Amino acid sequence: MxxxxxxxxxxxxxxxxxxxxxxxxxxxxxxxxxxxxxxxxxxxxxxxxxxxxxxxGPHPKNLVAAKLGVSIAGLTRGGVTEALTTEQIDAVLADKPDWLVAERESYQNVLAEERRLKALRAEKTR
Known part of the structure; x- marks a missing residue:
């Protein structure tokens, strides 16, 4: 290098x-x-x-979060503090722990609200 x-x-x-x-x-x-x-x-x-x-992997947190469909903060709340391999991510997805289900739902609600606010802002600028 x-x-x-x-x-x-x-x-x-x-x-x-x-x-x-x-x-x-x-x-x-x-x-x-x-x-x-x-x-x-x-x-x-x-x-x-x-x-x-x-x-x-191991994959950085941003990719782990994306593959699991949660936020990085959601990973932390779920107790995931280390980088995970693809195999470990697949195991979490197969197991579907309660924290993952709750964080996915929460994350989808946040994304939906962000889309709603973006559309509202776009409507106001017309």
Whole structure:
């Protein structure tokens, strides 16, 4: 990887842009700044480690929440504080614990309210 400069980013930023869990990335990725060109290359032609992370995890909280259909706060309320693998996410979905059912319903209500407010704002601007 490269040295930090104005055109590079911290590994945490690059991991976020790649939608991967930083502690699960290779040491070389974690230890070095990533240039925009290197990030683009990783996105265009992902190496095997990146393909494996995206497929099997562990996944960052934002992806775990999206796969479970809840908010990140809902994950925390449900006791999920660590990154989960795809297998663990599938197990939670199959088990359907009470917290997941409640958080999914709550999250859908929030999304519906956000859509309603957006439509109301759009109507007012006409």
């Amino acid at each position: 490269s040295r930090p400069n104005a055109q590079s980013m911290k590994p945490a930023t690059a991991a976020k842009k790649l939608d991967v869990y930083l502690p699960a990335t290779p040491e070389e990725f974690q230890a070095n700044a990533i240039t925009r060109d290197e990030l683009a290359a990783l996105q265009a032609d992902p190496p095997q480690w990146l393909k494996d992370l995206r497929k099997n």
